[in-house]
Amino acid sequence: MIGKKEKQVRKYFLQEFGGQVPAGKVLDLFQNFQTNPLGEGISYSLFNGVIKKLRGTQTLAGVSQTSRVVATPTAPAKEVELQIVKIGSMEFPEFKCFKTGTLLDQLFSDHEDGGGIYGGTANIVIGESGVGKSTVMLDILAKIKRIQPEAKILYISSEMTRNDLFFYYRKMPMIAEVPTLLLMDYIQSGFVKAIEKAITGEHDVILIDSHQDIIVKLKDVLGWKSTYAEAWLTNLVIKAADGMGKSIFCIQHMTKGGTYVGSTYLKHATTSMMEMKFGPGNRRYLEFTKNRRGGSLVNKPLFFSMAAGEVLYDQTSWDQLIRAEEVAHTEESRREELESEFDDLFLSAQIQTLPVEEPAADANKVEVEQ
Amino acid sequence: MLSQAKFNEAKTAAITHEPLTKPVMLSEIKLSDTSQKDGFIHLNDSKVPASGAFFKQLASLLNIGQNLNSKFEKHGDSQLGNKLMSAVKHYTERRGGDVPLMMVADRDQKQVTGIVKADKFARISNETLFKTAEEILNEVPDMHIESIDSGGGRSSINLIHTSEVGFERLGKDEVFRFGISLVNTPTQTQVDDFFYRLVCANGAVAKDMTAAFQLKQANAAGIAELFQSLKAYGKTGFVPRAFAERLERATSTRASLNEVQRAVDSVVDNLKHEDPEMRKRLQEGVISSHFPMYKSTLARVFSKGHNPEFLTDKQKSFIKTGMSVWDLVNELTWLGSHNTVEEYENRARFKATGGALFAKSNYDLEAAQFATV
Numbered sequence: 001m002i003g004k005k006e007k008q009v010r011k012y013f014l015q016e017f018g019g020q021v022p023a024g025k026v027l028d029l030f031q032n033f034q035t036n037p038l039g040e041g042i043s044y045s046l047f048n049g050v051i052k053k054l055r056g057t058q059t060l061a062g063v064s065q066t067s068r069v070v071a072t073p074t075a076p077a078k079e080v081e082l083q084i085v086k087i088g089s090m091e092f093p094e095f096k097c098f099k100t101g102t103l104l105d106q107l108f109s110d111h112e113d114g115g116g117i118y119g120g121t122a123n124i125v126i127g128e129s130g131v132g133k134s135t136v137m138l139d140i141l142a143k144i145k146r147i148q149p150e151a152k153i154l155y156i157s158s159e160m161t162r163n164d165l166f167f168y169y170r171k172m173p174m175i176a177e178v179p180t181l182l183l184m185d186y187i188q189s190g191f192v193k194a195i196e197k198a199i200t201g202e203h204d205v206i207l208i209d210s211h212q213d214i215i216v217k218l219k220d221v222l223g224w225k226s227t228y229a230e231a232w233l234t235n236l237v238i239k240a241a242d243g244m245g246k247s248i249f250c251i252q253h254m255t256k257g258g259t260y261v262g263s264t265y266l267k268h269a270t271t272s273m274m275e276m277k278f279g280p281g282n283r284r285y286l287e288f289t290k291n292r293r294g295g296s297l298v299n300k301p302l303f304f305s306m307a308a309g310e311v312l313y314d315q316t317s318w319d320q321l322i323r324a325e326e327v328a329h330t331e332e333s334r335r336e337e338l339e340s341e342f343d344d345l346f347l348s349a350q351i352q353t354l355p356v357e358e359p360a361a362d363a364n365k366v367e368v369e370q
Numbered sequence: 371m372l373s374q375a376k377f378n379e380a381k382t383a384a385i386t387h388e389p390l391t392k393p394v395m396l397s398e399i400k401l402s403d404t405s406q407k408d409g410f411i412h413l414n415d416s417k418v419p420a421s422g423a424f425f426k427q428l429a430s431l432l433n434i435g436q437n438l439n440s441k442f443e444k445h446g447d448s449q450l451g452n453k454l455m456s457a458v459k460h461y462t463e464r465r466g467g468d469v470p471l472m473m474v475a476d477r478d479q480k481q482v483t484g485i486v487k488a489d490k491f492a493r494i495s496n497e498t499l500f501k502t503a504e505e506i507l508n509e510v511p512d513m514h515i516e517s518i519d520s521g522g523g524r525s526s527i528n529l530i531h532t533s534e535v536g537f538e539r540l541g542k543d544e545v546f547r548f549g550i551s552l553v554n555t556p557t558q559t560q561v562d563d564f565f566y567r568l569v570c571a572n573g574a575v576a577k578d579m580t581a582a583f584q585l586k587q588a589n590a591a592g593i594a595e596l597f598q599s600l601k602a603y604g605k606t607g608f609v610p611r612a613f614a615e616r617l618e619r620a621t622s623t624r625a626s627l628n629e630v631q632r633a634v635d636s637v638v639d640n641l642k643h644e645d646p647e648m649r650k651r652l653q654e655g656v657i658s659s660h661f662p663m664y665k666s667t668l669a670r671v672f673s674k675g676h677n678p679e680f681l682t683d684k685q686k687s688f689i690k691t692g693m694s695v696w697d698l699v700n701e702l703t704w705l706g707s708h709n710t711v712e713e714y715e716n717r718a719r720f721k722a723t724g725g726a727l728f729a730k731s732n733y734d735l736e737a738a739q740f741a742t743v
Binding site: 316317320321323324325327328330331334335338339341342343345346347348 | 480591
């Protein structure tokens with residue numbers, strides 16, 4: 001007996017492919033299926049099971065030889081046309097640059113005078129629980145809106161409810177103007193569509209809080225495999241950033257030992273990785289461990305705290321750090337000078353060189369002056 | 371206080387005489403069995419004069435016992451030379467020669483004078499040291515240069531804050547002035563803190579120095595830590611954070627017989643008098659008038675059947691006296707700053723003794739109450 005959901009899947013294949021299962025990975029098929037209204041409420045495992053049945057039936061009954069042949073891994077892959085273009089001839093989008101008006105802008109980018117958050121970037125924000133990831137990121141969105149009211153910002157929260165947000169709002173009244181999408185509203189229906197629409201919609205700067213939680217929900221609620229869910233969401237983020245020029249921030253989690261939790265694919269594909277940590281005296285700081293737009297300020301801690309409802313960055317300790325960098329650079333040159341003088345004084349050709357075995361002369365009479 | 375001209379003069383001298391440094395691998399240092407005796411090493415086929423201190427530090431790096439080192443110093447035998455040679459060989463072979471070191475040389479004496487493991491070399495240049503001092507002076511208007519000491523590859527810039535700081539527990543007559551010293555040894559940069567104790571406003575009478583910060587690495591992170599530490603000092607008016615706590619401990623801890631005896635010895639040994647009989651009488655007088663508790667404690671020890679002369683320092687450190695550590699510091703300070711009937715070789719020395727006692731990391735009887743738990 002065929003269940004209601006299986007019928008839905010079979011109907012989909014009938015409508016879209018004339019009742020045949022096309023070639024390709026099941027994951028890709030499932031992704032397409034999800035975009036169809038029939039895909040609503042169908043888990044990946046059920047979908048996969050139906051495909052197995054359909055393919056088996058087709059094979060055994062010899063219903064569709066074509067279908068069986070195309071599904072064979074040895075079948076010739078679809079023709080791919082390589083597009084090799086000179087970098088100078090590439091078409092680049094018009095990069096927008098968003099500013100928070102804080103010291104953080106400099107860390108985001110050293111390509112722009114005064115820094116800023118470039119469009120066309122996918123960024124990961126990680127940090128242990130309670131360090132202030134959501135707080136700092138919401139503050140960033142609110143500050144962008146304050147400086148550039150025309151900027152289209154969006155906060156996508158998969159974890160928080162309205163009630164949770166109330167307490168953030170009470171702590172930081174400035175986030176009042178941050179447009180927010182609560183994914184929990186779509187958990188019963190339209191979850192995937194809502195994510196897709198929000199990420200690829202009209203917004204320029206999007207904060208996803210959190211990437212990992214969305215994957216967990218896709219897995220637990222919709223029955224997706226986590227690897228598939230991860231790849232799907234990451235592809236969506238990259239598409240929005242690289243293809244649509246958006247600036248996407250994905251909050252990610254860390255283990256208690258401070259290790260990044262998430263796919264290596266996302267880690268490598270992103271423009272930057274910002275880490276938030278507890279420093280000496282439990283002072284919080286953030287630093288970029290990777291940044292393709294601001295390489296010169298990677299691995300430099302910027303301390304922050306909350307005051308008067310907003311995040312304040314410690315300019316003094318930052319200036320000190322930059323000064324220390326300059327001094328360290330000068331010190332390096334000085335050490336080179338001292339080494340060079342050492343060589344000139346002791347190791348130059350004018351100093352008499354003697355074999356080790358030879359009796360040494362009186363130390364006080366050695367002439368090393370040049 | 372030092373003038374700007376003197377400061378600049380000292381700065382130029384410190385930069386000019388800055389110790390030379392060279393990173394080397396252990397395997398690059400070639401020794402013969404007479405290297406130490408002759409005062410030479412071979413480096414990159416050149417014969418380089420080396421001081422006794424250099425060989426001593428090399429021996430210590432190679433875990434060669436202090437005894438052998440001392441033996442060489444006294445008798446100059448070749449045992450250490452051989453041992454050094456084989457140790458270098460052993461280290462080089464075992465670790466593939468991969469022991470990065472930093473060699474330090476005195477450009478004026480034209481010899482290498484020290485060697486440390488590369489990761490233990492944590493020193494900023496003298497120029498940066500002086501610039502850092504200048505920045506502190508610019509940022510903290512109440513800070514002044516007290517003095518600059520230099521010599522032996524060492525530079526020390528002593529900065530003092532003009533504020534006089536009092537502590538309730540000690541009463542209104544007791545005030546202190548605090549300062550820091552930016553110190554460069556040939557291999558290490560550190561910040562020492564010190565204080566002057568002003569008694570009855572009659573001038574500086576006690577000074578002590580302790581290492582408050584040591585640079586761990588001469589890279590950006592280490593230098594940032596140095597700046598951070600100086601900033602933290604500035605916030606507290608250069609009063610060491612632990613000072614009040616130390617004061618509390620000094621006033622509430624009884625001085626041990628060992629601590630009192632050391633103080634007494636430092637004073638009576640400093641008495642100036644040729645006649646032994648007179649000297650003895652003066653010593654007794656000083657003890658009676660300034661350290662009466664010393665006498666009474668000795669009497670108590672005798673009455674319990676022990677002869678103090680046969681007690682070790684460790685044993686004496688368990689015996690309490692009737693005075694607190696602070697009382698003892700006070701007594702030394704007073705003697706160091708007042709003219710008394712008896713004459714001393716160098717009474718100013720008592721201030722340092724008092725300061726050193728006060729700055730001890732732990733007083734002998736600090737945890738005495740736990741003995742009965």
